[in-house]
Amino acid sequence: MDTHNLKIYNEREKMKTQVEDINRNIYDIKNKDDYEIKIQGLNREIVEEISRLKNEPDWMLEIRLKALKMYEELELPTWGPDLSELNMDDIATYVKPKSKLNSSWEDVPEDIKNTFDKLGIPEAEKKSLAGVGAQYDSEVVYHSMKEDLIKQGVIYTDMESAVRDYPEIVKKHFMKCVPISDHKFVALHAAVWSGGSFVYVPKGVKLDFPLQSYFRLNSPESGQFEHTLIIVDEGASLHFIEGCSAPQYNKVNLHAGCVELYVKDNAYLRYSTIENWSKNMMNLNTKKAIVGKNAQMDWVTGSFGSKVSMLYPMSILNGQGSKTEYTGITFAGGGQNLDTGFKVIHNAPNTSSVINSKSISKDGGACTYRSLVRINENAKNSKCSVSCESLMLDDISRSDTIPVNDIRTDEVEFSHEAKIGKISDKTIFYLMSRGLSEEDAKAMIVRGFAYPISKELPVEYAVEMNNLINLELEGAIG
Amino acid sequence: MEKLKLNNTPVRTARNFAINNIEVLFEMPKEIRKFKNVEIINDKSIIDNEVSNKELTYGTGKILEKLIFEEANNKIRIQTTKQKEDIKIIYNFDDNNLNLINQIEIIANNDTNVTIIYKSKTSRTCFHNGIVRTTAKENVQLNVTIVNMLNENTDNFEAIENTLYQNSNVKYTIIDIGGKTSVSNYYSNIIGTNASNDLKTIYLGRNNQIKDINYIAELKGEKTNIDIDVQGALKDEAKKNFKGTIDFKRGCKKAKGNENENCMLLSNKAKSIALPMLLCTEEDVEGNHSTSSGKVDEKQLFYIMARGISYKEAVKLIVKSKFNNIIEKIKDDNLKEEILKEIDERLD
Numbered sequence: 001m002d003t004h005n006l007k008i009y010n011e012r013e014k015m016k017t018q019v020e021d022i023n024r025n026i027y028d029i030k031n032k033d034d035y036e037i038k039i040q041g042l043n044r045e046i047v048e049e050i051s052r053l054k055n056e057p058d059w060m061l062e063i064r065l066k067a068l069k070m071y072e073e074l075e076l077p078t079w080g081p082d083l084s085e086l087n088m089d090d091i092a093t094y095v096k097p098k099s100k101l102n103s104s105w106e107d108v109p110e111d112i113k114n115t116f117d118k119l120g121i122p123e124a125e126k127k128s129l130a131g132v133g134a135q136y137d138s139e140v141v142y143h144s145m146k147e148d149l150i151k152q153g154v155i156y157t158d159m160e161s162a163v164r165d166y167p168e169i170v171k172k173h174f175m176k177c178v179p180i181s182d183h184k185f186v187a188l189h190a191a192v193w194s195g196g197s198f199v200y201v202p203k204g205v206k207l208d209f210p211l212q213s214y215f216r217l218n219s220p221e222s223g224q225f226e227h228t229l230i231i232v233d234e235g236a237s238l239h240f241i242e243g244c245s246a247p248q249y250n251k252v253n254l255h256a257g258c259v260e261l262y263v264k265d266n267a268y269l270r271y272s273t274i275e276n277w278s279k280n281m282m283n284l285n286t287k288k289a290i291v292g293k294n295a296q297m298d299w300v301t302g303s304f305g306s307k308v309s310m311l312y313p314m315s316i317l318n319g320q321g322s323k324t325e326y327t328g329i330t331f332a333g334g335g336q337n338l339d340t341g342f343k344v345i346h347n348a349p350n351t352s353s354v355i356n357s358k359s360i361s362k363d364g365g366a367c368t369y370r371s372l373v374r375i376n377e378n379a380k381n382s383k384c385s386v387s388c389e390s391l392m393l394d395d396i397s398r399s400d401t402i403p404v405n406d407i408r409t410d411e412v413e414f415s416h417e418a419k420i421g422k423i424s425d426k427t428i429f430y431l432m433s434r435g436l437s438e439e440d441a442k443a444m445i446v447r448g449f450a451y452p453i454s455k456e457l458p459v460e461y462a463v464e465m466n467n468l469i470n471l472e473l474e475g476a477i478g
Numbered sequence: 479m480e481k482l483k484l485n486n487t488p489v490r491t492a493r494n495f496a497i498n499n500i501e502v503l504f505e506m507p508k509e510i511r512k513f514k515n516v517e518i519i520n521d522k523s524i525i526d527n528e529v530s531n532k533e534l535t536y537g538t539g540k541i542l543e544k545l546i547f548e549e550a551n552n553k554i555r556i557q558t559t560k561q562k563e564d565i566k567i568i569y570n571f572d573d574n575n576l577n578l579i580n581q582i583e584i585i586a587n588n589d590t591n592v593t594i595i596y597k598s599k600t601s602r603t604c605f606h607n608g609i610v611r612t613t614a615k616e617n618v619q620l621n622v623t624i625v626n627m628l629n630e631n632t633d634n635f636e637a638i639e640n641t642l643y644q645n646s647n648v649k650y651t652i653i654d655i656g657g658k659t660s661v662s663n664y665y666s667n668i669i670g671t672n673a674s675n676d677l678k679t680i681y682l683g684r685n686n687q688i689k690d691i692n693y694i695a696e697l698k699g700e701k702t703n704i705d706i707d708v709q710g711a712l713k714d715e716a717k718k719n720f721k722g723t724i725d726f727k728r729g730c731k732k733a734k735g736n737e738n739e740n741c742m743l744l745s746n747k748a749k750s751i752a753l754p755m756l757l758c759t760e761e762d763v764e765g766n767h768s769t770s771s772g773k774v775d776e777k778q779l780f781y782i783m784a785r786g787i788s789y790k791e792a793v794k795l796i797v798k799s800k801f802n803n804i805i806e807k808i809k810d811d812n813l814k815e816e817i818l819k820e821i822d823e824r825l826d
Contacts, residue, residue, distance in 0.1 A: 079490035079498075372495055377746065392761040395728060401756040404495045407771040408750075410743035414772055420726075420756045420765035 030247040031111045033219050035137065037096040042088045044068060047191050050094050054160055054194070059171060067180045067190030074184040080370070081308045081337040086282050091254050092222035093192040095137035101158060103144050112136050119245065121214050129241075130209035131156045135226055137219050138194040149207065155200040156211055159227045162198030169200065173229055177260040177316075178288045185256045185284040189225050193258065196226035201236040201267075210239035210272075215257070217246040217281075223254035230261045230269065234292075237268040245305065248278040252307070255281055261289035263297045265319060270298040272456075277305035279335055285311050293319030293348075300456045301328040303340050312370060314343035317351040317379075329358045329453040332365030332397070341370040341403075346379035355386040356452055361397035371403040373414070380411040388418040391449060479505045484539040484635070485661050485692040487721050489755065497719060497753045500690040502633070502659055506545075507577040507605045513552045515575040519566035520556070527553035529581040530611065536665045536694055537637040542607050545579060552580040557587065564591045566810075571606075571628065572599040580608040586620040593810060594622070596656065598629035606657075607635040614646035616670065621649045623808055627820050628656035630687060637663045644670030644699070651807060653817055654689060655682040655824060666695040666704065674703040678804045681708070682797075683716030683748070684824055692721040697733040697763075708739040709804060711797045712748035713825070723755040726763045733760065737767040742774055742797060794825045 037053065039046055047068050051061040076083055099109045105122050116122060116134050125132040131145030133156070140158035149156070155166065163170050180190045197213040217224045232238050246253060255277060263269045269289070277283050283306035289297045299313045315324035326342040344353045359367035369388050390399040401418045423445050431441035483499040490498045518525065531547045556565060569578055584592055596606060606628065614620040628634055634657035642648055654660055666675050681689050695704040706722055724735035741750040754767040774796050782792040798821060808814045 077492070079492060370491060372492070380746075390756075390758070392758060392763075395759070395761040397759075397761070399756075399758045400489065401754075401767075402489060402491050403754065404491060404497050405752045405754075405769055405771070406495070406497075406749075407741070407743065407752075410746045410748065410773040412743075412772050415768065415770045416752075416754070417768045418754070418756055418766065420758050421763055422761050 031115060031218050034098055034111075035095050035219060036098050037094065038092050038219065038222070039094040040092050042093055042188070042192065046093060050192055050194065053094070053096070056163060057167060060163060063175060063180070064191050067187045070180050071184060071187035071191055074187055076184060077310070080310050080339045080368075083282065083308065085252050086254060090221055090251070092219060093225070094194055095219045095222050096139055097136045097141060099136065099139070099141045101140055101161070102142050105142060108142050112141055115216060115218070116142070116214065119214065119216070119243075124212065128209060129212050130207050131211040133158060133197045133213040135195045135213065135215045137217060137222065138224065140195050140197070145211070152205050153202040154205060154207070155198065157198050159193075159196040159198050159229065162229070166198070166200070169231070170198070170229065173231060173260060173262060175260070177262065177290050178258055178286055182286065186258060186286050189227070189256045189258045189286070192223070193225045193227045196228045196257070199230040199238065199240065201232045201238050203233045204235045206237035207239065210241050212241040212243065214243040217253060217255065220249040221251045221253065223256060226257045228257070228259040232263050232267040232269045234264045235266045236264075239270040239272065242271070242273045243276075244273075245276045246278045246281055249280050251280065253278070253281045255283045255285060257285045259285070259287035261297065263289055263291045263295040265292040265295055267292065267295045270300065272300040274302045275305055279305065279307050281306040283309040283311060287311070287313040289315050289324075291315055291317050291319060291322040291324060294321040295319055296323040298324065299326045299328070299342070300453065301326070301340070302453060303328070303330040303338055306338065307336060309338040309340055312341045312343050314345070315353065316345045316347060317353070318347045320348045321350045322348065323352045325354045327356045327453050327456050329450055330367050331360045332362070332367045334363035334365055336365045338366070339368040339370055343372040344374070344384070346375040346382045346384065348378065349380045350382065351379055352383040357388045358449060358453060359390045359399060360393060360449070361390070361399045362393040364396045366398040368400040368402060372406065373404070373416075374406040375408060375412050375414065377408050379409060383413045386416040389449070390420040392420070392422055479503050482539055482541055484542070485663055485690050485721070486536070487692065487753065487755070488536070488694055488723050488725065489757065491753070497721065497751055500661060500719060502661065510549055510551050510577055510579060513569070513575050513578045513580070515570040515572055516552060517568040517570070518554065520563065522559050522561055522563050523565060524557045524559065526555050529553045529555045529583045534609065534637055534639050534665070535667065536663055536692070537609070537639075538635045538661050538663045542635050543609070543637070545607060546581055546609055550579045550581050552578060554581070555583040557585045558590045559587065562589045566593045566595070568595045568597065570597050570599050571604045571632070573602060576600070576602060577605045578608065581611070582608070583611045584622070585613045585615070586618045587615050589619040591621045591809065592623070593625070593813065595625045595627070595813070596634070597627050598632065598656070601629055601631065604628065604632040606632060608637070610636065610638045612638070612648070613641045614643060614648045616644045616646060618646045620646065623651045623653075625653045625813065625817060626656045626660060630656070630658050630685060632657050634660040636661070638665065640664070640666045640675065642666065642668045642670055642673035642675055645672045646670060647674045649676040650678070651804060652677070652679040654679060654691070655820060657687065659688045659690070661690045662692070664693045667698070668695060668702045668704060669698050670702070671699045672701045673699055675705070677704070677706045678807065679708045680801045680804050681710040681718060682821060682824055683710070683718055684713040685716065686714070687716045689716070689718040691719065694723045694725065695735065696725045696727055697730040697735060698727045699730060701732045702730055703733065704735045706737040707804070709800050710740070711742040711744055712750060713744045715745070715747045717749040719751045721753045721755070722767070723757060724765055724767065725757040726760045726765060728759045730760050731762045733763045735763070735765045739769045740800070741771045742800065743771060744774070744793065744797070794822065797825060798822070
């Protein structure tokens with residue numbers, strides 16, 4: 001294409017490339033809202049009832065009641081997306097499915113098993129996972145792990161079993177990494193939490209395959225409040241994958257989970273999330289990791305679903321020489337307001353963090369990247385590098401970048417870069433001059449944009465993510 | 479004394495990030511007399527005191543704004559005529575002129591250079607609360623330089639509002655080295671097609687100085703442009719909050735916005751917070767921001783010290799060289815020298 005043709009190419013009326021919404025056929029399968037127990041609303045009696053049904057020790061009930069009081073005292077956030085649609089009186093805080101906890105898929109009730117089959121969980125377990133947990137509404141219905149890991153002392157179980165079987169470990173760590181006073185929805189979570197996974201990887205044990213927990217919310221107008229507690233002991237290594245989805249309803253659903261991660265000295269933890277909630281979901285999740293000496297905590301996050309998301313995983317680098325990396329992509333379509341990002345606190349010398357965030361907004365969707373980098377006085381010789389890119393696919397969408405960088409010592413290297421805009425015509429022209437068709441050039445650019453994230457996922461999930469962003473290319477982007 | 483929350487960001491973020499606003503203990507000056515020690519150097523413009531009392535879009539805070547509208551002790555409105563003009567306004571704080579509450583309004587009908595200088599000729603506690611409003615009419619080139627060299631016992635509050643019409647080009651240079659607590663707000667309303675705004679700032683903090691800088695540029699017209707470059711250094715226990723927002727409004731097709739802030743930390747007790755925001759509701763735009771913080775580059779230090787220069791002087795040289803890119807754009811050589819001398823003294 002010569003200059004003249006480029007001019008014509010630039011000037012002609014361009015058709016917009018259609019980046020299709022996520023194909024939700026699989027995720028939208030609705031089972032009958034069939035439950036053993038469903039508790040609506042939130043008050044002291046309800047919290048006591050949940051604790052009683054779970055036959056919990058007194059110390060856990062105490063935490064729940066303290067958290068309920070905190071929930072009542074704390075205000076809604078005065079920033080971020082509008083949460084006024086959320087009415088806790090309409091939300092079922094506990095939904096017990098008609099299934100007990102099973103260690104064989106054959107024992108899981110047919111309709112629930114079919115749902116997980118279609119989501120590909122048992123298949124993935126066979127092929128590429130070391131263990132699987134599956135939660136349906138408020139309770140875990142399936143949990144299993146490979147034999148050899150049990151022999152090595154790895155614990156992977158549901159949270160209720162962990163409270164019963166490992167009370168000392170749970171008591172020491174539960175709501176300690178994320179204090180109940182953190183914000184209103186953490187307090188709510190601690191008051192009504194149910195389900196979730198507990199993982200303990202003993203000293204020096206390195207898992208070759210990931211563990212995966214999948215959270216499925218089927219019941220309409222309900223909340224899911226699962227608690228994930230992972231302790232990777234000294235020198236150990238783990239990749240944990242979390243998947244979430246729900247069918248679409250007209251009324252608001254709520255997800256207020258909590259993830260507490262302890263990465264001890266010289267340990268490694270990668271926490272990958274593919275979040276694909278339905279577009280009636282308020283996703284107000286909290287995730288935090290405390291990272292020990294020379295340990296590394298990596299986060300890989302794909303946020304595609306939910307009506308509103310407020311999700312900012314956090315690494316607290318408490319150990320000298322500790323590291324963290326965050327790689328995240330957010331894709332907001334029509335009616336979605338996804339406020340995501342990352343927080344890191346450098347609390348020790350020689351710590352380092354790398355943050356890489358991408359977002360795509362289309363069809364009136366809103367993406368916000370919100371972050372905090374704090375390098376404290378004692379974090380001498382620390383390094384932090386932040387890169388943040390936002391792609392706008394039309395002029396009815398919104399994309400905001402709101403990063404806070406708080407540097408409290410001079411012995412640091414800190415840099416932050418952010419870009420916002422459309423795909424440049426020049427790049428398309430460059431690729432076309434090398435023989436690619438216009439459509440292929442655009443496809444390559446958009447997939448290239450998401451590549452730094454998809455390359456961090458295990459192959460099976462990278463394929464799933466590429467399928468989630470289903471491109472239908474027609475004319476030009478921009 | 480009253481605790482005021484000032485300099486709100488256009489979009490809030492989490493309260494515990496401590497950046498949405500700054501809390502300042504504010505005491506109203508006991509006596510506000512006419513500020514006499516002001517010098518206006520200009521011979522062509524129409525000068526009066528008929529300044530606008532129209533509410534500011536952002537500003538430092540509504541209480542401070544009300545104080546200005548009701549009790550300003552100095553008001554200057556300048557409407558430039560049809561020839562190229564140079565205007566200089568110098569406020570000299572001294573023992574008889576301790577408190578300045580002022581409004582300056584510049585309506586540039588033609589190419590104009592404006593320089594506003596705040597200087598202290600006293601070590602006594604002073605107070606400055608002001609508004610600078612500038613309007614660049616179509617096809618006008620407007621250069622504004624604001625220099626704050628107040629003493630470190632003075633609280634300084636300055637709100638700037640700048641409106642740009644078609645094809646106008648406005649260059650702002652802000653030298654912010656004085657004051658105890660210095661709160662500055664800059665809002666640029668870039669309406670006209672092809673309008674372009676360049677904003678360059680130097681800040682320097684030492685001892686317990688606090689700098690709270692809040693810059694907001696709204697790009698509304700097609701092919702508009704904003705370029706923000708902020709260079710700063712913090713010594714001792716100085717603290718700086720930099721909040722910079724580029725807001726691409728729907729319809730500002732082909733607009734471009736760049737923002738860069740660099741903070742040199744010269745002490746392990748200095749604190750630097752930056753919030754560089756990009757807000758966007760238009761697809762066909764290009765927005766970039768970058769911020770960086772850290773100590774003075776060791777390789778540069780080594781190179782200079784290898785030539786027999788002391789560590790202290792080498793640090794000064796590096797800081798001044800960073801600042802010089804901005805200072806050298808100032809056309810008034812005497813002022814340039816004065817600023818460099820002041821920076822030199824404050825870096826000692």
